[in-house]
Amino acid sequence: MAGEANKKQKREEYRKSLSKEQQKLALPKKKFYRQRAHANPFSDHSLTYPASPASMDWASYYPAFVAKNEESEYVATQPREDTLAVRKLSKAVEIADIGCGFGGLLFALAPRLPETLLVGMEIRTSVTEFVQEKIRAMRSQNVSRGEYQNVACLRANTMKFLPNFFTKSQLSKIFLCFPDPHFKTRKHKARIVSTTLNSEYAYVLKPGGIVYTITDVEDLHNWMVEHFVAHPSFERVGEEEQEKDVCVQVMRTETEEGKKVERNGGHKFVACFRRLEDPTWP
Amino acid sequence: MAHPYQCIQVCKPDPQNQEKWMILGACGPNVVSCISNGITAIWPMQNDRFKEDDPKEPPGKKLKLANPTEERPNVSQMLVSSDSQYLVTVTAEDKCVHVFHITADGHLQELTQRSMPKRPCAITLTADNSTILCADKFGDVYALPLLPSPEEAEVLPKPATEAAEATPQKTFIPAATPLTVHSGRNRKALEAQLKQATQQMKTKEPLKFKHELLLGHVSMLTDIAYATVDPQEAGRQPRNYILTADRDEHIRISRGAPQSHIIEGFCQGHQEFVSKLCLIKPGLLVSGGGDSHLFVWDWLNCQLLKRIDVKNRVLDFFKDHPQYIATLEGQEEINIAISGLWAIPGGESKESVLVACEGVPALFHFMITIGQADPDVCHVLPLVGNPLDFAMLDLALDGIIAVVSVDNVHEPGSTSSRRQGDRPSRLQLFKINSSERWESYSGMTETLQWFSCEAPGGRAAGGEATAPGQVTVEDMSAGAGEKVMRDLLYGVENLRKRAGADE
Numbered sequence: 196m197a198g199e200a201n202k203k204q205k206r207e208e209y210r211k212s213l214s215k216e217q218q219k220l221a222l223p224k225k226k227f228y229r230q231r232a233h234a235n236p237f238s239d240h241s242l243t244y245p246a247s248p249a250s251m252d253w254a255s256y257y258p259a260f261v262a263k264n265e266e267s268e269y270v271a272t273q274p275r276e277d278t279l280a281v282r283k284l285s286k287a288v289e290i291a292d293i294g295c296g297f298g299g300l301l302f303a304l305a306p307r308l309p310e311t312l313l314v315g316m317e318i319r320t321s322v323t324e325f326v327q328e329k330i331r332a333m334r335s336q337n338v339s340r341g342e343y344q345n346v347a348c349l350r351a352n353t354m355k356f357l358p359n360f361f362t363k364s365q366l367s368k369i370f371l372c373f374p375d376p377h378f379k380t381r382k383h384k385a386r387i388v389s390t391t392l393n394s395e396y397a398y399v400l401k402p403g404g405i406v407y408t409i410t411d412v413e414d415l416h417n418w419m420v421e422h423f424v425a426h427p428s429f430e431r432v433g434e435e436e437q438e439k440d441v442c443v444q445v446m447r448t449e450t451e452e453g454k455k456v457e458r459n460g461g462h463k464f465v466a467c468f469r470r471l472e473d474p475t476w477p
Numbered sequence: 478m479a480h481p482y483q484c485i486q487v488c489k490p491d492p493q494n495q496e497k498w499m500i501l502g503a504c505g506p507n508v509v510s511c512i513s514n515g516i517t518a519i520w521p522m523q524n525d526r527f528k529e530d531d532p533k534e535p536p537g538k539k540l541k542l543a544n545p546t547e548e549r550p551n552v553s554q555m556l557v558s559s560d561s562q563y564l565v566t567v568t569a570e571d572k573c574v575h576v577f578h579i580t581a582d583g584h585l586q587e588l589t590q591r592s593m594p595k596r597p598c599a600i601t602l603t604a605d606n607s608t609i610l611c612a613d614k615f616g617d618v619y620a621l622p623l624l625p626s627p628e629e630a631e632v633l634p635k636p637a638t639e640a641a642e643a644t645p646q647k648t649f650i651p652a653a654t655p656l657t658v659h660s661g662r663n664r665k666a667l668e669a670q671l672k673q674a675t676q677q678m679k680t681k682e683p684l685k686f687k688h689e690l691l692l693g694h695v696s697m698l699t700d701i702a703y704a705t706v707d708p709q710e711a712g713r714q715p716r717n718y719i720l721t722a723d724r725d726e727h728i729r730i731s732r733g734a735p736q737s738h739i740i741e742g743f744c745q746g747h748q749e750f751v752s753k754l755c756l757i758k759p760g761l762l763v764s765g766g767g768d769s770h771l772f773v774w775d776w777l778n779c780q781l782l783k784r785i786d787v788k789n790r791v792l793d794f795f796k797d798h799p800q801y802i803a804t805l806e807g808q809e810e811i812n813i814a815i816s817g818l819w820a821i822p823g824g825e826s827k828e829s830v831l832v833a834c835e836g837v838p839a840l841f842h843f844m845i846t847i848g849q850a851d852p853d854v855c856h857v858l859p860l861v862g863n864p865l866d867f868a869m870l871d872l873a874l875d876g877i878i879a880v881v882s883v884d885n886v887h888e889p890g891s892t893s894s895r896r897q898g899d900r901p902s903r904l905q906l907f908k909i910n911s912s913e914r915w916e917s918y919s920g921m922t923e924t925l926q927w928f929s930c931e932a933p934g935g936r937a938a939g940g941e942a943t944a945p946g947q948v949t950v951e952d953m954s955a956g957a958g959e960k961v962m963r964d965l966l967y968g969v970e971n972l973r974k975r976a977g978a979d980e
């Protein structure tokens with residue numbers, strides 16, 4: 196895309212105009228990263244993703260959380276032929292923001308949950324790059340407090356590759372904030388919530404884990420509620436419990452889309468779903 | 478010269494007589510059969526007559542019978558139930574699942590045709606043969622009862638006009654609201670939801686027959702397997718699993734119905750598409766696709782046990798058979814694409830699998846050793862043409878017989894060049910000798926003469942016509958017909974992702 200190349204060039208020019216020190220601290224400018232709104236979740240894209248969670252190099256994303264003694268351990272053990280040798284983290288990623296966009300939720304949650312690793316997953320390349328740049332800058336701005344070391348963003352098509360990143364029951368929270376509505380019936384399979392896809396969310400969530408959803412499109416809200424409650428692995432979280440959850444407040448106010456809806460005086464529909472224990476075998 | 482058999486199945490149609498065998502082949506749009514007593518048949522042509530004098534057939538059915546001069550959809554999948562009572566086929570262009578009753582005397586009676594919302598890519602049957610599992614191009618797996626209930630049979634097959642009149646369901650009114658679900662979270666609600674969801678997806682005509690959406694990937698499905706495992710614990714029921722493979726390197730392990738929404742795990746490690754799954758014994762799975770290796774899995778624990786190099790065996794084969802080398806020239810990066818995997822009952826400790834690669838005129842028989850250092854032995858079985866399908870017969874007298882369908886139309890080693898010179902038979906037969914090696918077998922050649930050499934392929938979609946006295950394969954220009962045939966015979970390498978086909 197010509198526009199893409201153009202934006203990349205402008206980004207570079209902007210960077211070069213800054214001093215070394217400024218480069219480290221300056222927040223990226225959104226205007227250089229905007230991208231066509233829709234990416235087709237069915238098409239191949241030249242995505243990179245690990246063959247399995249064991250071969251995912253999380254250490255590069257969370258350098259402050261690399262396990263101690265990992266270095267020596269890692270030399271001693273022979274890498275299995277199917278997995279690349281990767282440095283391990285002292286803890287696993289627990290929160291995923293699916294379709295994180297420009298990352299508003301991540302930047303709001305990260306300082307509130309300093310001991311928890313959060314990851315944003317976004318299918319659009321330059322939007323992902325924006326969030327990655329911003330994480331770099333936020334880390335540099337907050338070196339003394341060590342903030343934002345627990346947040347990362349990566350490019351992924353979560354509708355296809357969620358199990359490549361996360362093991363069974365790894366996550367405690369999944370956020371689906373203002374997903375693309377895909378209004379046309381013909382495109383419903385492109386929706387990020389469906390009966391069959393919900394099985395994958397159930398797979399990566401631990402029992403008791405929560406899926407958070409928010410949207411300003413009432414039809415989509417109804418759709419998400421219908422499909423999660425119809426799925427035997429989920430139950431809807433009651434209103435009272437929902438409103439007590441600090442994550443719900445953050446999700447309402449801190450996502451880019453949430454702010455946009457606020458400005459336009461739109462309505463926001465929230466629903467949360469708890470992952471139930473698997474039933475015993477028949 | 479006739480169309481090759483894109484699919485082959487064998488069965489023992491008479492439970493009273495285990496020596497009676499039947500070979501079924503899909504030849505373009507036709508299903509051709511041959512029984513050990515020499516009786517042959519073609520569906521639908523020969524069966525037209527058969528049905529005419531069968532008064533039990535519902536009258537509506539005759540409307541469905543294909544006119545031999547009319548273009549008909551090609552058979553892309555074929556499966557005989559483990560009790561040899563039923564044949565299930567899929568026709569590609571009209572996305573139809575057909576079920577036939579196989580009579581003890583080897584006749585095929587078509588019982589139903591069910592048109593699926595998306596093209597079925599792979600089918601299997603549950604262990605009790607009661608349910609067809611159909612995996613489609615859009616990633617969904619549907620369960621269909623093998624035999625529709627009597628009420629449904631009345632409606633099926635429905636005349637074309639009725640289908641056109643069916644009113645599209647415009648608004649999605651969920652069967653389960655948040656309220657109903659809180660009070661009665663149960664399978665019924667889910668079922669209703671699933672049905673609704675299906676109807677939503679396919680706006681025009683809700684499916685008129687019983688079907689249930691069991692699970693789905695967001696990727697084209699390539700293979701499906703059903704496994705029943707005894708948990709070896711007192712008082713525990715056997716557990717059923719559904720294994721699904723997709724174009725995005727995944728092998729998913731789900732529970733069987735009614736808990737198919739539960740994903741037990743993924744067997745991860747493939748770097749390219751997975752095209753074939755093969756259960757060697759209850760806990761052992763072999764998978765293959767666009768990678769150079771086969772993967773051997775302890776699939777109940779999602780553990781990779783070992784990888785087996787196939788690509789180098791293929792390259793060795795080409796080095797030993799320089800007549801095919803032309804096809805390798807100029808290709809820097811040679812890819813293999815696994816098009817067939819079949820478990821072969823082996824000796825004591827050894828598990829073994831027979832492997833076909835698209836466009837490679839040989840079969841590779843690997844003896845798999847688990848937990849031992851010794852390399853996996855590979856016996857190569859050269860063929861007169863590229864292998865298309867394989868089936869196995871167990872005969873009391875001669876033991877295990879391999880029936881291999883070979884491409885008699887394209888050059889061996891090529892998926893596109895037409896053959897020059899003599900055309901071989903469409904079947905090659907082998908038996909396992911006392912030292913567990915394959916040797917060619919001629920015990921059935923005479924009986925199979927018509928089946929292997931003469932049975933016509935009929936007029937398929939895409940312009941193929943091979944009935945005697947009509948246009949033959951030779952006459953077919955390298956046009957639409959050629960492409961249809963190539964897609965039918967060689968679809969596996971096409972699953973590979975192309976760099977840059979993007980954004």
Ligand SMILES: C[S@@+](CC[C@H](N)C(=O)[O-])C[C@H]1O[C@@H](n2cnc3c(N)ncnc32)[C@H](O)[C@@H]1O
Pocket residue numbers: 232234236293294295296297298299316317318319322351352353354355371372373374375387450451452453
């Ligand atoms: C409307 S935006 C919402 C962004 C953000 N969550 C917010 O609330 O501000 C939806 C985002 O989901 C992303 N997306 C859509 N399908 C996706 C997929 N399959 N995998 C990852 N991201 C996806 C889109 O690129 C887009 O950035």
